Amino acid sequence: MAILRGMIVDCAVYEHGKRRAGDLTLDQAGAACRSNEGFVWLGLVEPSAEELESIAREFHLHELAVEDAVKAQQRPKVELFGETLLVVVKTVTHPDPAHGIEVGELLVFVNADFIITVRHGDGELSSVRERVESQPERLAHGTGVVLYAILDHVVDGYGDVAQTIDGEIQAVEREVFSAERTNPAEQIYKLEREVLDLYRAVAPLLEAVDEIVEGRFDAIPKELHEYFRDVHDHLRRVTGRVNGFRELLSSALQANLTQVSVRQNEDMRKISAWVAIAAVPTMVAGIYGMNFDHMPELHWRYGYFTVLALIALVCFALYRRFKRVGWL
Amino acid sequence: MAILRGMIVDCAVYEHGKRRAGDLTLDQAGAACRSNEGFVWLGLVEPSAEELESIAREFHLHELAVEDAVKAQQRPKVELFGETLLVVVKTVTHPDPAHGIEVGELLVFVNADFIITVRHGDGELSSVRERVESQPERLAHGTGVVLYAILDHVVDGYGDVAQTIDGEIQAVEREVFSAERTNPAEQIYKLEREVLDLYRAVAPLLEAVDEIVEGRFDAIPKELHEYFRDVHDHLRRVTGRVNGFRELLSSALQANLTQVSVRQNEDMRKISAWVAIAAVPTMVAGIYGMNFDHMPELHWRYGYFTVLALIALVCFALYRRFKRVGWL
Amino acid sequence: MAILRGMIVDCAVYEHGKRRAGDLTLDQAGAACRSNEGFVWLGLVEPSAEELESIAREFHLHELAVEDAVKAQQRPKVELFGETLLVVVKTVTHPDPAHGIEVGELLVFVNADFIITVRHGDGELSSVRERVESQPERLAHGTGVVLYAILDHVVDGYGDVAQTIDGEIQAVEREVFSAERTNPAEQIYKLEREVLDLYRAVAPLLEAVDEIVEGRFDAIPKELHEYFRDVHDHLRRVTGRVNGFRELLSSALQANLTQVSVRQNEDMRKISAWVAIAAVPTMVAGIYGMNFDHMPELHWRYGYFTVLALIALVCFALYRRFKRVGWL
């Protein structure tokens, strides 16, 4: 059993909403489950296949459910295996703007006697455990309260990430419409990828939690449905925002194309206008550089200065005109 | 109780459709509720968490519902907590074209005995109170009438904002297709954002009001369903318009790209055409600027003037031609 | 009652499918309704609020339904108020290609005893009245037949407008792909707006007529359902076409961007190619315009003509080449 210690984060029995003192071995936890006194909350982190096997034997988890827990590449879902509910959720964090969002996975096996949480990647639950332990009167309702607290925590995380992404989108919008010569196409595209990842975490969970709210699972007592409805509501809010993000980013990509091409065309127009102005003296000078025997202007006393003045005048007139029509 | 005064906008008891004279303290209001004589309408504005706590205690509001009311970041929804209905709506105003729409939130706790409105941001209800108080025979039907009046008022506000946005879209369309050298990409994008905000206020409410119309909540007496159906109808009209806006703006963004690139290309073409015309005299002058010993034209009496005339002729011909094909 | 005369277009009692001779005053019409002999068909055009009030009193119309009829900004719908059905439809005409489609509104109050039509904007019904009066055996089925005839007429109008728009779309397509230097972006966008207006008239009606076909309203006798199913079918056909229009116009806008940018780039390429050709003589002439003491070519007898010939040759070769690769 020694090998199991590393992946067990915390393991405790809760009776009448209170944590029984002392740490438990896995056998003791299994025994406590079967004794029908309170329930066990076992927290695991990235267990190996064999570790999960031995836990599955102890708590009679379904073979397919365990397979899901090892691979950690599941869609968010709620599924019933016999008496035990398997809830799979994605945890989403956004630790560093440069790297985008990070998606972890959390699997929760829950029935009246135990709740086992299996965590892959980010998504610490110790704060959740502290919070539920601080409300013994609530915790007395059983494992469903713990499941609610976990979902509430995860969905709050979605909200935070959505908030962060909202900020990033606004930053990118400012860049798109700024006078600066920037092309944030890559940022917009990366945001689209992030939003898609978030969507794929949130949207299937919405459906899954809906099934809980509708009371399909006896494992969740009826008096808790209002709490899960609250989670469902937050999920819908996040989904609504995420859908809005997708629409905005798609428009931003198109608007960026317009802005970038406008700015680049302005540069080209400016350069071309200057070249056009420079073509005038070249042309005039070329004419008076011709070698005809009879070119009366060449012999005028102030011919040269007159021509210089003429050139300057025409160039200035062109400059004024180009300025007025907005080409310079 | 003194601290509560600031956030209470108005508080009154209504019996048989008539307002009982005099202001109420919170205790009196609570007592009036329990006495089953008429109903209380309590109007709050941005209450603090503690203020809401004490109101929740007085009127037995559900913990989760109160949490929603403090945060004021809910989706529009209708939810039943025990006997009490919680209706959350977004109020939308468009005070200033430069700043886009502003979204507030209004939470309504309503059952047979009381109606409590909690307002965040804009969305004054005093005009609603005046209107319902002026129709005592209607008001005698109870709190449902007040809820209807509030929803009707809020949804009328949506209609007004949709009207304003419609005007702005038409203005931006004119700009897109005007001969002016403008690029309203940013305005179009901002309108898309506004329309999305409006959509997110309107669409979930549609669903929520639908549940009222279908008679899922006993708190709304059957004789009022026709009134809520009317609200529902207005909401659908607004939703229809908003969906139209989204489609139009998406097309406008694309059309704008076309127009902007057409106009910029026209400028470039014009400049290039002038440069091409100027290349002709430069070329001819270059040839007669060569220093060959034997260039018979150079010694002709009118060689210079002939060449000048030739250049002018060619340039004029080019100008005519470019004008005809639309390049100038 | 005199004030009412202006807005009443026609008012008659129909017994056993036949029109009773003579015009009716409003009181007579009301009395006829109550007598259960046949039914009354009252046609109004843009009545004022007070006029509608008095009619509502005479025929016991619901307050909310009357409100709808005054404002004339309803979504198409079918609603039951007590015994009376309110049918709201949009009438669509396309009088002038330059101004796009015009949308009017038609409200029909119908029960076993009367049918009241309130018209706003275009949408003359006299032809409908003539047609139903010419088929007394059908008209004997009661007010439902009149409602069918009206809907059939309105939906035929949709079909005509869809036909016109189809023609306009084909015209704009030809323009997009023509060799002409046109940019029909604005026409495409205007067509999108028209199609959207048509869609918003047609789509909600589809839903509403579906409810009639499914037999939700007792006011429409069962033997007429096949007729309304026929109307429903025509509506679906129009909706299908309108959806096709939206897709086509969206593609046309994109294709137009391609065509316009292709044509403009072709112009630029042509101008640039000519400028490139002109650069050759300028360059060569420049070289022989240098003032070095020792430039043997300058002293050759036919140096000048050789160079001229060379320049002509190179330019012609370039011209041939540019022609071949499609740049000229």
Add this chain to the structure above:
Amino acid sequence: MAILRGMIVDCAVYEHGKRRAGDLTLDQAGAACRSNEGFVWLGLVEPSAEELESIAREFHLHELAVEDAVKAQQRPKVELFGETLLVVVKTVTHPDPAHGIEVGELLVFVNADFIITVRHGDGELSSVRERVESQPERLAHGTGVVLYAILDHVVDGYGDVAQTIDGEIQAVEREVFSAERTNPAEQIYKLEREVLDLYRAVAPLLEAVDEIVEGRFDAIPKELHEYFRDVHDHLRRVTGRVNGFRELLSSALQANLTQVSVRQNEDMRKISAWVAIAAVPTMVAGIYGMNFDHMPELHWRYGYFTVLALIALVCFALYRRFKRVGWL
């Protein structure tokens, strides 16, 4: 009755799966129907209104159904009029790639006693008749078998057209991504129109056949449902392909814009690069064409040749560089 002969393609009585010898007049066909011996299959092609009238009288067809059959502008549908089923399908052929697909219409009136097919446009049914007549044991099941054979034939036609369009799309894709200087925007757009036409023929029929499969019509015996399910399946396959076509064509239009603009920009870049190279000799030659008294280079013995060599060197260096960065 003579006038009817032209539009009757074939008319026969089938008893126990076998065709009774000899041609029938319309009266004989009507009589055969009423005799309950086998069934009549009457095939018409583009009958006039009066011709259809007399047939409707003979076979008691519903007035609205007959109206549909005359106009031939129906949506695909299955509708029950009394005992008789009216099935409307679009026949689609693609005779000539230059002209796109052609849509005809086929109306089938079918009940236990007769099956009347009314054809508008293409869509010969003689091959279907041959096939069913060659399987008497199947044909003995009655008119439903004929209806199945017709639908099977029509839906096979959809599959063929989808196949042809698939080939055309692949051809256009090759053109989009070829190195050739082509702009297949118009072909893509025309394919979009064709696909839309095909979609409008196929999609509503899917729904209609679904109703048959679900057994809503007693006219189709239960033992044939599997056959209609097979038709339904083929329809879904075609619909799936058609939806794929729409998506592909929309992407192809966008990709084409990219390719066309890339190719055109490459041309411009190439021309500009050559102009830039030609600017160097012009510039250098200009400098040595100046008329200053003191320009030592001019008097060097090999000044001219040195400068020529220099110019050639610089131009060659530029050429190499432009080649390397991909501008030439």
Add this chain to the structure above:
Amino acid sequence: MAILRGMIVDCAVYEHGKRRAGDLTLDQAGAACRSNEGFVWLGLVEPSAEELESIAREFHLHELAVEDAVKAQQRPKVELFGETLLVVVKTVTHPDPAHGIEVGELLVFVNADFIITVRHGDGELSSVRERVESQPERLAHGTGVVLYAILDHVVDGYGDVAQTIDGEIQAVEREVFSAERTNPAEQIYKLEREVLDLYRAVAPLLEAVDEIVEGRFDAIPKELHEYFRDVHDHLRRVTGRVNGFRELLSSALQANLTQVSVRQNEDMRKISAWVAIAAVPTMVAGIYGMNFDHMPELHWRYGYFTVLALIALVCFALYRRFKRVGWL
């Protein structure tokens, strides 16, 4: 019967989860089926029509089902013909990045007595047979287990292909946003085609497996539903990813247009800026190349060098400025 040998891959009887030793002829297999001892698993590969005929006779397969098996152009589906279930799935492999995905077809006829697999194209099942034969306790549940194992295998294949495509999409994204002068429009488009093919294999199967999970087919015993739910879950995950791919690729195409046009415009701007710089010496040199009698600068001692220095200075200043604004 000899002709059948080629297309039979493997044929065995399974009793109590164990394979009965020895190969079977087709007659023996048919006899084994009828004896109700265990079940037969017959594996075919691309059988001809006659071969299938004889198998259909032996196992009483439905005519339409057999027709499907010959053509091998079916949509994925699950259909019941009498007692026998026909499951059609597409096998997808991605053997070579240059050629995209390859789609094969697998038809499974399954009832309590036999399971017949008909394979077209890729999709070897020998590994599946090995796996199920290694778990006799599971295999004892009957043919449903084999069907599950096949579906599990096929859906795992989808997951692998989705993984490969994901990698390809990321590669193309890197190319889009790289500094290199590449235009991966064609790759993006080809990926869109692949994703569409994958979608058309996956999406209809999702629906079909859903019907199994919901327990519509008695052929699949209830204790296996959890296993099929697992397959369903994997399918949904793949579908989710595929939908994400479609959205990403559509954005990538748009982003690529932006990037390509930005890079090409940068090239043009650079070339034009150099041409503009070169225009300055040309212009100045032209002026001092004029042949006026009185041009004092020409006679200055250091006039030439001063002008050269001036030209160099101006060109350098321009170069600095263009560098600063990002044009070079």
